[in-house]
Amino acid sequence: MEIADMSLHTMLCWAMIVTGAFTVFGLSKYVTAPYGRHSAAGWGILLDPKLSWFLMESPNLVMILIFYLKNYGLSGRLPPAANCVLLLFYGGHYVNRSLIFPMRIRNGKKMPITVMLAAAFYCTWNGYIQSKTLLELEEYGDEVLSSTQFILGSVVFVAGFTINYQSDEILRNLRKPGETGYKIPYGGAFKYVSCGNFFGEIVEWIGFAIATNSLSGVAFAFYTFANTAPRGASHHKWYLEKFKGEYEDLGRCAVIPFIW
Structure with missing residues (x-):
């Protein structure tokens, strides 16, 4: 492996972490990703x-x-x-x-x-x-296959993937064929958060970072949080405004159960 090659890879990993920091700030303070329920012209x-x-x-x-x-x-x-x-x-x-x-x-x-x-x-x-x-x-x-870190990371990844996939299924089946409009999702991680799909994806890549024990894995996990957490907060606010008191009574957090 050439040193210059490794340096480029490391630089790209750190660049992703820095970009993630700007992303979480920008999406939290200035811009809501303009697609789905937040679609906007321009x-x-x-x-x-x-x-x-x-x-x-x-x-x-x-x-x-x-x-x-x-x-x-x-x-x-x-x-x-x-x-x-x-x-x-x-x-x-x-x-x-x-x-x-x-x-x-x-x-x-x-x-x-x-x-x-x-x-x-x-x-x-x-x-x-x-x-x-x-x-x-x-x-x-x-020997890595039997290490505590690899097993832990793998279990966390599989748990996150399962949450993410189940949440996608719940969202996909909210509307019957021909129906329009938005509904409140129930079940799975949606019992605790407004964005079970985002929560599952964050958990997935944290598990991946643990299992890989790599800078690239950490960069990926951090950017996933930086990109999805502010969007989850926007979704949560949208649900509260769309369904008003009905949604408040559910007591859900935005993305992280019991925390945020």
Whole structure:
């Protein structure tokens, strides 16, 4: 591994952490991401939501393929077992996000092209640093599989993925075919927070950061929180205004159960 190469990777990881700090500040104080229930004019042409989700999430899978071909080619060799498990976590999430989730969208609102492009840029950036970590820079030994840290991180990841997936299902099934308008979600993590899907995703990548024990994992987890937590706060405020006293009586937090 060349020192300059490692320095670039490290720099990109720290740049993501710094960008996350600016993101959480900007989304909390100045801008609400203009899509979904917060759609606003002036952010460019609107794209089909299924196409948008595919275009903005799929760079993660493309980066996995690029680094696999670069370092393993068609030799038939596989990365170490722990690397494969971590790639399964990471790649599995984005197979769902870029292929399965978009196809199951019903009555989704169109997305501004600027939002899609910004997300695609981030996913390309993140896909690069995560794929490079797992397929080039780090080779986890077999002993890692039985380590407390790896097991803990894996359990946390699976719990977060389960919460995220279940929350998406609850939201997707809120409206029957042909129905319009918004409803209050119930069940799962929505018993405690307004944004169970965001909470699940934050938990997922915290678990991933623990299991990978890497700067790239920490950067990903931090940026996920920085991007989703302010949006969750905006959603929570929207629910309180939309459903007024009915929603207050539920006693939910915005994103983190019992805390915030």
